[in-house]
Amino acid sequence: AQSVTQPDIHITVSEGASLELRCNYSYGATPYLFWYVQSPGQGLQLLLKYFSGDTLVQGIKGFEAEFKRSQSSFNLRKPSVHWSDAAEYFCAVTIKAAGNKLTFGGGTRVLVKP
Amino acid sequence: GAVVSQHPSRVICKSGTSVKIECRSLDFQATTMFWYRQFPKKSLMLMATSNEGSKATYEQGVEKDKFLINHASLTLSTLTVTSAHPEDSSFYICSAQGPTVMNTEAFFGQGTRLTVV
Secondary structure: OOEEEOOOOEEEEEOOOOEEEOOEEEOOOOEEEEEEEEOOOOOEEEEEEEOOOOOEEEOHHHOEEEEEHHHOEEEEEEOOOOHHHOEEEEEEEEEHHHOOOOEEOOOEEEEEEO | OOOEEEEOOEEEEOOOOOEEEEEEEOOOOOOEEEEEEEOOOOOEEEEEEEEOOOOOEEOOOOOOOOEEEEEEEOOEEEEEEOOOOHHHOEEEEEEEEOOOOOOOOOEEOOOEEEEEO
8 A cells, every 4th residue: 555654753852963754665657756735724835845856855934855765755855954944754655647636744843942 | 936826724612613724826827736634743745636617536535525625716716624523623725837847846835734523
């Protein structure tokens, strides 16, 4: 069955420190991969996406993610976290046959310490 | 990016009544819209996919008679929660995509917090 796993439910990081959020997927076909951020009580904002090409993808707000096919992973990184990065982060996957029907991971809540 | 507006952002209704949630694409034609439900501290669960002018496709376990979806135009889809009960209280989010299926992202609305009392 197709699935998306975000192993870390919570991550606490100090402001200015680096951040890495893990995402693993289980899909038979070539996946299309997304990272979204959700602030409390809000909808989702797309941080970045990967369809093909360069496996290192740059997104908004200083985020980047790397697609590693051999590890079925699409981890999100930011070199220096700001207090405003505190939010819930979701990895999502779809395949061409499913159109834009996204399967979401469970989410990772990021807390930023001053 | 494109804008998707969802209304209302919050609604409180009495048990047994119906509630309608609107999802509008403001600056593009949304051939497909998706409706998600999010439980507290949980991920998004896809409820249904609606294509303009045709019946919605519901995910397994979602009651189509309870969650009525209409996608009558290229800019508007509605979700009606009929005979709402407290267990229907949740955060509902829509997303919309344009006619070019891939290489376009699905744009999300701001969400609707439904509380049934």
